[in-house]
Amino acid sequence: MQKLLLLVLISLSLSMPALAQSTADFKQLEPTLKRFLEGASANDAEIHDAFWHADLTYTSSSGTRFGKQQLMEGVFSAGPAEQIEGFWQSYSAENFSYKAFGDLVVINFVLVSETESNAGYGREEFYNSGVMLWQDNRWQAINWHATRRQE
Numbered sequence: 001m002q003k004l005l006l007l008v009l010i011s012l013s014l015s016m017p018a019l020a021q022s023t024a025d026f027k028q029l030e031p032t033l034k035r036f037l038e039g040a041s042a043n044d045a046e047i048h049d050a051f052w053h054a055d056l057t058y059t060s061s062s063g064t065r066f067g068k069q070q071l072m073e074g075v076f077s078a079g080p081a082e083q084i085e086g087f088w089q090s091y092s093a094e095n096f097s098y099k100a101f102g103d104l105v106v107i108n109f110v111l112v113s114e115t116e117s118n119a120g121y122g123r124e125e126f127y128n129s130g131v132m133l134w135q136d137n138r139w140q141a142i143n144w145h146a147t148r149r150q151e
Helices: 002-019 026-041 045-051 068-078
Strands: 052-059 088-101 104-117 120-135 138-148
Touching: 026 045, 026 088, 026 104, 026 138, 045 052, 045 068, 045 138, 052 068, 104 138
Parallel strands: 052 138
Antiparallel strands: 088 104, 104 120, 120 138
């Protein structure tokens, strides 16, 4: 009987982590992405730094893979987007969805890049997928993949 009780207690103790609730605030997920895309439209280094996790793996639509340090080097070298008369560019998300796995979330959306210039209006779409990690009371992208959408 004691062995059976001990076995039940051990089984329960091993299953407790699986029963634990996530502390992630899912209400902050979509606003975090929206805030990031607004900041990315201006190439805001602070917004980029807050959004990307230190252990980021980023796979770009051009087929290159790199981490946060290289991504941030690109942000800093480009500098903030300057306001140019007759030209604007913005990023937004369409068809946003997510799947939660504890404190990790897989997000999927269509990234829309819109530009207006003397040459006219342009719109590009990219399928974006990311793995967001809830840590230190915020969402950060730890893995990202962008694919240019075919017409």
